[in-house]
Amino acid sequence: MPVRMSESSAAGRGKGVGLGLAMVSAVAFGGSGVAAKPLIEAGLDPLHVVWLRVAGAALVMLPLAVRHRALLRRRPALLAGFGLLGVAGVQAFYFASISRIPVGVALLVEYLAPALVLGWVRFVQRRPVTPAAALGVVLAVGGLACVVEVWSGLSFDALGLLLALGAACCQVGYFVLSDQGSDSGAGAPDPLGVIAYGLLVGTSVLTVVARPWTMDWSVLGGTAYMNGTPVAAPLLLSWIVLVATVIAYVTGVVSVRRLSPQVAGVVACLEAVIATVLAWVLLGEHLSAPQLVGGAIVLAGAFIAQSSAPAKGSPEPVASGGPDRDLSTRSTLA
Template identity: 80%
Template sequence: MHASQGRSAGLGLALASALAFGGSGVAAKPLIEAGLDPLHVVWLRVAGAALVMLPVAWRHRNLVRERPALLAGFGLFAVAGVQAFYFAAISRIPVGVALLVEYLAPALVLGWVRFVQRRPVTRAAAAGVVLAVGGLACVVEVWAGLSFDAVGLLLALGAACCQVGYFVLSDQGSPGQGSHGAAEAGPPHPFGVIAYGLLVGAAVLTVVARPWGMNWAALGGSAEMNGNAVPAWLLLGWIVLLATVLAYVTGVVSVRLLSPQVAGVVACLEAVIATVLAWVLLGEHLSAPQLVGGGVVLIGAFIAQSAAPRPPSGPVASGAGVQGSDGAGGGGPAVAEGELSGHRTSP
């Protein structure tokens, strides 16, 4: 695939991932209001996605032997870690503050790429991060509930670090990443990494969420979305298939086609998308600062994605059918913590 084509495809997939992750909160909030505990919704999301991806996990079972550390790391950090830290954080500090700290992840990714991987970082990517984080501060209206809690802020920072893990580990299948032995065996298939990451995440979250105490009856009823009754199973299907399976698949592949720093900034759009969808589908109106902040995030993401790509050097993953032009590393993820905020996490 030509470098510019790969980059365009990567940007499209990154936007699709942000849209999918961003919609999780809109679908999850009615379920929570219908009587489900937020942590149980998270467990349903990850466990359901893991079941859907079971055939993929079986097809790529060789990864358990070849890349056990990668699979365990992806499950612990990119799937379960972001959620655990995020929920612990919002139990102590406002959701908007936790969101803003978590979405410092793109800046942390730049630090990882520059100082750990010792690779150059473009000015466009750095400027994009600054603008995106500033815009996010307006989107979440961080000043509305600003309070200082050292432990809460540290927990939110833990979620940001796990979000970094999502981007860095997603990039491990890109050419030039990983050990020499792994490179000789071929890069791990992204879908296999996602499938096993979800399985590991589901196992960890089962211990944390204790789903045996869930209000299972709520899933057989309906939930209210802006005055309209919607079957609970339909919302759960949305969360599992779109906001998790589709979101992770498009997100991981986009990281391999773009780079961790660029994909990380584009992921900031998740919070904007979540806010807009909540406005349209849940009737949660946007303020002027939120609208301005959303525009600033868009500008930051546009500037960051214009950063010079890494020279192309090979396929994204053996048999993936996609080739990468560059690569390198929400929560949200917003890995899956988007049940309250609508983002990765959410991941």
């Protein structure tokens, strides 16, 4: 019995750390828009901001890529898939979609990814999904609809909706690929190496799409304005690269390893809520009553899914208070 209590305590701590890392990742990702918007308003093209974000992060992570160069031989498909889907795909599809449909609609469609992750777990991996976890996803998506106020600008552009759905599918790839090898113990691919090479692959793809040689580089040496307050453009770019990309991806991938793709996917829905709150505080974009209610619903959905997700490798769904996760192998990955 004492051994059982010890294992339960360790599992609980591991799950708590994973949830905390997922929250940090959501906050980091959520802060990207607040820092990027002043740069865009100062004259940079949105795709150029995306390229700067990914290329800068790839440069920061380059020493880790050199250190984990064995991954190129051991897991080339994983590195290519993570770079194409988890880095370049999400960004490119999302920015293409908002050129045709309202941002709120594109964001809502993209954050259908947690529901798609549950579909992957249930029908591809053939693992059980608890009704409570499914309810958490429904609540999160419904709350997100309120946060982005989808009813205020709905436009049924078929191509735009397909592009946004492409971003959602790429986000599923991010969560699923982040989880690859988490049960392999010491043989699991190092998450930092995967991120480093994913950013390098993403930079290569986005270079072709964004064509940075056409960028107005002088904007980066000037000043941007955040709700009327002057901010140095290099400072905003540093935030986007170091916090909203490097820290966001590192904590996000490690959280998936400690939780599961579906749980981390639902917690990631908080990114939209956090982004809206930050825009309210820093950019003066005020929240309406439906947005506040929607934020509360997203939080409720994330909590329900987090406490009711199936254990990895378990043949039965795990409810809150049920059998513990086996985190013994994954605890070494962080």
